[in-house]
Amino acid sequence: MKGSDLMSTITAVKACAATKCAFNNNGCTAVAVTIGGAEKAACETLTIIDARAGLSSANGQVGACKRLECKHNSDLLCTAAGINLDDVANCASYEAR
Numbered sequence: 001m002k003g004s005d006l007m008s009t010i011t012a013v014k015a016c017a018a019t020k021c022a023f024n025n026n027g028c029t030a031v032a033v034t035i036g037g038a039e040k041a042a043c044e045t046l047t048i049i050d051a052r053a054g055l056s057s058a059n060g061q062v063g064a065c066k067r068l069e070c071k072h073n074s075d076l077l078c079t080a081a082g083i084n085l086d087d088v089a090n091c092a093s094y095e096a097r
Contacts, residue, residue, distance in 0.1 A: 011072075013060035014082035018089040022047040027058025028085070035078065036066040041094035043085050071097045 013028035023030040023045060031054065033045040044066075047053065054060070062078040072080040072095065083093040 011062040011078040011080050012082045013058075013062065014084055016043075016060070016085040016089070017087040018043070018046060018085055019087070020048050021045075021089060022049050022051050022053040023060065025052050025054070025058065028060025029054030029056070029058055030060045031055060032061050032063025034064045034066065035062060035070075035083070035091050035094075037090070041065075041067045041070060041091040043089040043091065046089040067091075067094060069096055071095045 013033060016024050016028045018024055029052075030045050033043050035041055036044040062083060064076050065073045065078045066076065067073055072078050072093070080093050083091055086092050
């Protein structure tokens with residue numbers, strides 16, 4: 001997937017239960033999140049500070065996925081219809097190949 005295919009691979013963050021994250025304001029307000037993590041597939045954009053940040057509405061998207069073993073990963077882009085993040089920002093939509 002390259003160039004012109006990019007717009008067809010933008011994956012929405014449908015739900016995020018990580019309420020301590022500065023980018024969670026009734027949903028993900030980050031422009032784009034990165035999914036990575038050492039043990040589990042997790043949102044590396046998670047930011048825990050005493051502030052709210054990001055977009056004015058919950059329209060967060062997956063910018064990159066570093067979990068090469070996920071069946072939704074194609075050229076570091078997420079091809080899932082949408083993702084959900086749990087209360088500790090693990091990607092509940094992750095599926096191993």
